[in-house]
Amino acid sequence: MSQRMRLMWIPNQQWRWMRTAATLVLICWIIPQVAPAQDLGTWELLLENAGIACMHAALTRFGTVVMIDRTDIGASQIGLPAGVCRDSDDLVLKHDCTAHSVVFDPVTKTVRPLFLQTDPWCSSGQFMPDGSLMQTGGDFDGVRKIRTFVPCEASGICDWVESTTQELQSGRWYSTNQLLPDGRQIIIGGRSAFNLEFIPPNANGPLYFPFLNATNDDQNDNLYPYVHLLPSGNLFVFANRDSIEYNYLTDTVVRTFPRIPGEPRNYPSGGSSVMLPLLASNNFSIVEILVCGGAQYGAYLNSAAQMTCSNTCGRMVVSDPNPTWAMDDIMPIPRCMGDMILLPTRDVMIINGAQQGSQGWTNAINPAFSPVLYYTYASPGYRMLTMAPTTIARMYHSTANLMQDGRIFIAGSNPHQFYVFDVDYPTELRLEAFSPHYLAPSHDLQRPTVTVSPLQITYNTPFTVTVSAPVTLAGPPEINLVSAPFSTHSYQQGQRVVSLAVSSSVQIALATLYQITAVAPWGPTLAPPGYYMLFAVNEAVPSTAVWVLLST
The missing domain is CATH 2.60.40.10 (Immunoglobulins)
Known part of the structure; x- marks a missing residue:
């Protein structure tokens, strides 16, 4: 290299370095003021072994979590108190001294076994006005059962009580409960149950509900219908891809909404739904329904194909005179069996699930490890943020519950008919908590x-x-x-x-x-x-x- 070239090269390199340094200084000045690093949440293992796989879960007013699994699976991994056993006509274990429900205390990170007599497999429930948990239906001997859990302090001895004087008017398996303004519960649908009923019961017996018959298909994609109580007092009911506004007082369909584009959304296709927060700022006059995820039609019937789950979300303002589904939001990853959790910030966390397949035994693969934060009030196309992933697959029969400290309690995942541990996606007994971004220090x-x-x-x-x-x-x-x-x-x-x-x-x-x-x-x-x-x-x-x- 000539001396002249050296003299040219040195200033050029210095200029490039100076320009790069200036750019870095500018970036370092801008980033803290405009776009601080986004916290993506953290995961915490709460308990290594809860003793049962959690199919159903509910947070009580004492901060404890009631967890429920089916009974007809043989022995669980947690015993009932000494001398307490369950005798039944179960196919697997007729004399069973293990628990199939527990209550978890997040403070001490311990579980206490609860006693269930009848099978709550794929049942439904909701809290009553007095804070007691009403739990209904199931399979086998539990299909018409009404169970009540009156919560107590974590140190208490409250347990399930199964009614011996009252039962459901129709067998309920895969149904949905909604608390009504008058304190009753309405129970809608279930496998081969194209009707609805109330607790306490009405005198007329179960009411035929034609909407469920109309939304049925070869996969029964109308199970666990999405039911939201509207401020008008009517119910928004969604099954498969269709939805209606229903007046339960007069037993009439008030409105029929447009069909949501895309895939089936209910069980066994495994989407999810929330009614977005109701706001005093607009006098509670704007009511929006959000439905995300699901599975391609046929994913359940042809489970070996492991079809890719839906990545779409539909949002509809049901309070509009002429509502339509807005399909502007695409999830970062496809998801079925995801849980949608309304956060105290009025946003939505989409968590758990799989990217391929559908609900049902061994019907899904490729877990959706990363939650997605849905910003409710952001512009379409800018509402989704992928959060920190877990390492635990949470697919079929998993649950998610918001806790009073703002964390999300995560439990369950059992893609098998019985407890199986030596496979790719084993029965999951571990409990986790996800701390969203707002809990960062x-x-x-x-x-x-x-x-x-x-x-x-x-x-x-x-x-x-x-x-x-x-x-x-x-x-x-x-x-x-x-x-x-x-x-x-x-x-x-x-x-x-x-x-x-x-x-x-x-x-x-x-x-x-x-x-x-x-x-x-x-x-x-x-x-x-x-x-x-x-x-x-x-x-x-x-x-x-x-x-x-x-x-x-």
């Missing part, structure tokens, strides 16, 4: 704490919420009520978020302490009576919830 300065007075609130009546935070709040926090649903088969029965009106916010003596006046929901069609988690949310960061009882 980087949000600790925004995280509020909340107390409520009184703990029992009355419809359409103001009440006081005291909120504190480590630093001065930018403005009044959101006050959101979140129900505790019954989680099973990729659908959270009774899931609901109601964002309340805040009529005043007063900063008191301490600079970071606020007294907020919120107004309870105006009526039971907006939020049925019962226990709710109350979250204060500051700049998209929620508090730990306080349980409140909403009543007349």
Whole structure:
């Protein structure tokens, strides 16, 4: 290289270095102010062996989680108390001294066995206004059973009680429960059950429900129908690809909605659905339904093909005069058997599931390890964010429940008829918790704490919420009520978020302490009576919830 070339080369290299350094300085200055690194959540193993595979789960007002599996599988891996056994006509084990339901305490990370006599396989349930869990149907000797669990403190001895004087009017297997404004439960559908009924029962017996007959196909894609109580008091009912607005008081179909494009969405195709949060800011006048995932038609009938699951989401404003499905959102990965969890921030977490196949024994492969965060109020096409993955497959018969500290409790996955452990996708007895992005330490300065007075609130009546935070709040926090649903088969029965009106916010003596006046929901069609988690949310960061009882 000549001296002249060296002289040219050195300044050019210096210029390139200087330009690169300047670019890096500019990027480092911009990124913290415009786009801080997105926290993608973290996973925690809560318990190595819960003793049972969790087919159904529900969070109680004491913060414990009731977990249920079927009984006709032989022995579980957790024993009943000494001297307690179950005698039945089960095909596998007629004298069984193991438990098929447990209650998990997240504080001590321990489980306590519960006693179930009849089989709750693929049953349904929901909490009653007094906080008791009503659990209905199942298979074999459980198909008409009504079971009740009255929760107690973690140190208590509460257990299942199965009614010996009342039973369902029709056998229920793969049905859906919804708490009604008057405190009754409506139970819709089930395998070969094209009808509905109420608890307490009505005098006319089960009512024929033609919609379920019309949505049936060779795969029975109308099982576990999605049922959402609308603020009008009517029910939104979705099965297969169709949906209606139903007035259960007059037994009439008020409206028929357009068919959702794409694949079947209900069991066994394994999509999921939520009614998006109801907002005081629009006087609860905008009601939107979100349905995501599912399986190609034929995936269940031809399980060996392991067809790719759906990656589409449909969103419809059912309160519009002429509603249509908007199919603008594509999930980052295809998913069936995913659970959709309404978060206290009013966004949605899509978690669990598989990328190929359908629900049913050994019908799916390729687990969907990564949750997806769905930003409810972002623009179409920008609503999805892939979160940190787990290492545990959560496919058929897995559950997900929002906890009062904002984590998501994850349990179950049993793609087999019995407990099987030496296969690619074994029966899963481990319990996990997923901490969403808002629980990251980087949000600790925004995280509020909340107390409520009184703990029992009355419809359409103001009440006081005291909120504190480590630093001065930018403005009044959101006050959101979140129900505790019954989680099973990729659908959270009774899931609901109601964002309340805040009529005043007063900063008191301490600079970071606020007294907020919120107004309870105006009526039971907006939020049925019962226990709710109350979250204060500051700049998209929620508090730990306080349980409140909403009543007349």
